[in-house]
Amino acid sequence: MNQIQDDVFTQFLKSISGKNVAFFPKSGNAGDGFIAYATYTLFKKYNISFTSYSQDEIVDEEIVLIGGGGNLIEGKYEDVARIIWHHRNNKKVVLLPHTIVGYKEILAETNNNLEIFCREPVSYDLAILNGSKREKTHLAHDVTFYLEDTHFSDLVREGDGILYALRTDGESSRSFPLNNKNTDISLSWNGDLWKDPTFCMYATYSLASYINPFASVLTDRLHISILSAFLNKDVSLMPNDYFKNQAIYNHSMKKRFPTMKFINTSSNLNIDNISQNQFVNFDKAELEKKIKDLKDEIVRITEMYDNSQAHLANEMAIREELARKFQIKQDDWEEQYEILERSSSSLKNR
Numbered sequence: 538m539n540q541i542q543d544d545v546f547t548q549f550l551k552s553i554s555g556k557n558v559a560f561f562p563k564s565g566n567a568g569d570g571f572i573a574y575a576t577y578t579l580f581k582k583y584n585i586s587f588t589s590y591s592q593d594e595i596v597d598e599e600i601v602l603i604g605g606g607g608n609l610i611e612g613k614y615e616d617v618a619r620i621i622w623h624h625r626n627n628k629k630v631v632l633l634p635h636t637i638v639g640y641k642e643i644l645a646e647t648n649n650n651l652e653i654f655c656r657e658p659v660s661y662d663l664a665i666l667n668g669s670k671r672e673k674t675h676l677a678h679d680v681t682f683y684l685e686d687t688h689f690s691d692l693v694r695e696g697d698g699i700l701y702a703l704r705t706d707g708e709s710s711r712s713f714p715l716n717n718k719n720t721d722i723s724l725s726w727n728g729d730l731w732k733d734p735t736f737c738m739y740a741t742y743s744l745a746s747y748i749n750p751f752a753s754v755l756t757d758r759l760h761i762s763i764l765s766a767f768l769n770k771d772v773s774l775m776p777n778d779y780f781k782n783q784a785i786y787n788h789s790m791k792k793r794f795p796t797m798k799f800i801n802t803s804s805n806l807n808i809d810n811i812s813q814n815q816f817v818n819f820d821k822a823e824l825e826k827k828i829k830d831l832k833d834e835i836v837r838i839t840e841m842y843d844n845s846q847a848h849l850a851n852e853m854a855i856r857e858e859l860a861r862k863f864q865i866k867q868d869d870w871e872e873q874y875e876i877l878e879r880s881s882s883s884l885k886n887r
Contacts, residue, residue, distance in 0.1 A: 546634065546654055546677035550583040559598035560587040561620050562737075563606040564729035567722065568760030570740040572605050573731035575681040576633065577738075589732035592616045599628040604731070605656065605680040607781055611639025613707075618643045625649060634677045636660045636781045644669040657784035678789045681763050689767045692745050696770065700751035702761045708777045710757065712802040722747055723758050759785060766794040773798045
């Protein structure tokens, strides 16, 4: 195994050594607790002082760090997007290594105070294609990979049998049948729980203690697979319902944990060209309808406000924010439509 040395993320952590930050650990299951634990470990290593906050709090500190993970996924999760938006007037907001899909209007904040770290190349490519400023968008690794190779060595021991730790939530690819031995151990904790470094440590070590008696682990839980690999287990990782697991396996795990295997049980998963296909996978007629529906919706909302007799103090701000979001989505769909038009014309001319 090779510990990650001086990359762009460790350079960033060194740059804020000695400073105080507002830290928003990502809410979620015990895997997110493991991410938070690794983050607190790095804060200590690089002498970064912090105050931890819940997801719904708003602070005025100069530097805001948002915990790493897989929360900036448009259509699935909104917590991180809200934190970024609510702190767009702070001096600096940094999204720690994340998987990212969509959220073009949020990524536009890289032209303002936002800096982002992606934890695999697919998210990096999608972020750039969605307008994230290249100079403030970085490719790194999941925060847990910045732990020392020997971090859990005092826990390592031989085990016996197979741990089945497959997802039972909405991110399951449902491509592998669950048996009565399955335990979705990550759901032992779930919520906005990870503000206390001591609790994160105990939760992570509890996970490790649960994994330890087994020799092999079959899972589609990313951080169960990472922790199991640190514990020298024979790990087989399967896909979740989008590209996250495979992309991180290829980027961070394949070389570092050579005995680990990725088993693609999903016939729908192929990340080789996902960045390019992300913008050309719509039917032309569908795009035309979406653009028309969007314009109709803008007219409807405009009329609703024009006819409103209530003069709320924040009416103008609400109208501007709605118009901005609709314009961004309209531009995005029209861009995809133009790409399809060019592709269609190119095919006809062949």
